[in-house]
Amino acid sequence: METQSCVEVKNEWGIVAARQAGRTLSKELGFGNVDQARITTAISELARNIYLYAQRGEIKIEIVEDKGKFGTKKGIKIIASDLGPGIPDLRQVMVDGFTTSSGLGAGLPGVRRLMDDFNIESEVDKGTTITATKWLR
Ligand SMILES: Nc1ncnc2c1ncn2[C@@H]1O[C@H](COP(=O)(O)OP(=O)(O)OP(=O)(O)O)[C@@H](O)[C@H]1O
Ligand SMILES: [Mg+2]
Numbered sequence: 001m002e003t004q005s006c007v008e009v010k011n012e013w014g015i016v017a018a019r020q021a022g023r024t025l026s027k028e029l030g031f032g033n034v035d036q037a038r039i040t041t042a043i044s045e046l047a048r049n050i051y052l053y054a055q056r057g058e059i060k061i062e063i064v065e066d067k068g069k070f071g072t073k074k075g076i077k078i079i080a081s082d083l084g085p086g087i088p089d090l091r092q093v094m095v096d097g098f099t100t101s102s103g104l105g106a107g108l109p110g111v112r113r114l115m116d117d118f119n120i121e122s123e124v125d126k127g128t129t130i131t132a133t134k135w136l137r
Contacts, residue, residue, distance in 0.1 A: 002024075002025065002028070004025075004060065004063065005021040005061050006058055006060045007060075008058050009047045009050045009056065009057050010051070012051070014051065015044060015048055015051060018047045018059040018061070021043075022042075022061050022078065023039075025062075025076055026040075026076050029075075030136060031136060035134065038115070038134065039114070039134055041110070041114055042078060042110075042111045043080075045107060047059055053084055054128065056082065057080065057084065058081055058082075059079070059080050061078055062076070063076060064133065066135070074136045075135040077133040078130075078133070079129065080128075080129070080130045081127065081128070081129040082128055083127040085125065086124040086128055087124075093107075094112070096109045108130075112132070114134075115133060115134045116133055116135050117132065118131070118133075119131045
């Protein structure tokens with residue numbers, strides 16, 4: 001079983017390929033249809049942002065494990081990174097309804113809702129890395 005995949009995003013094909021990779025890995029890990037859809041939607045939003053705002057970047061998808069007190073949990077982790085313009089005001093972009101495009105997606109707040117863990121690191125003129133994980137239960 002493949003445990004990770006890395007897709008370059010520089011055009012719409014990259015967005016499709018990233019979605020597909022997320023679908024394959026989440027299915028392999030045992031996520032149901034609804035969670036698979038949540039994960040692929042989150043990947044779409046992140047890949048679309050890379051393409052729109054940074055022109056290019058990559059989406060890494062990996063199967064991760066967390067050994068806790070009550071056993072080991074498994075999940076799928078999405079790492080979307082680019083060396084684009086960065087996001088000047090992170091707090092502002094996490095407010096629902098804030099978008100600079102007229103897209104229909106739920107954007108970054110949507111990604112945070114769809115996934116369990118969510119983190120953004122971004123520096124103006126350096127780039128952005130967004131990490132989001134969904135745990136299998
Ligand atoms: N990878 C990125 N690099 C630079 N800026 C980004 C990146 N991702 C998001 N942004 C900025 O954050 C804003 C919010 O992103 P978000 O995806 O939430 O909404 P949107 O892309 O504007 O609209 P929607 O996704 O709903 O179509 C964007 O408008 C853009 O200014
Ligand atoms: Mg967006």
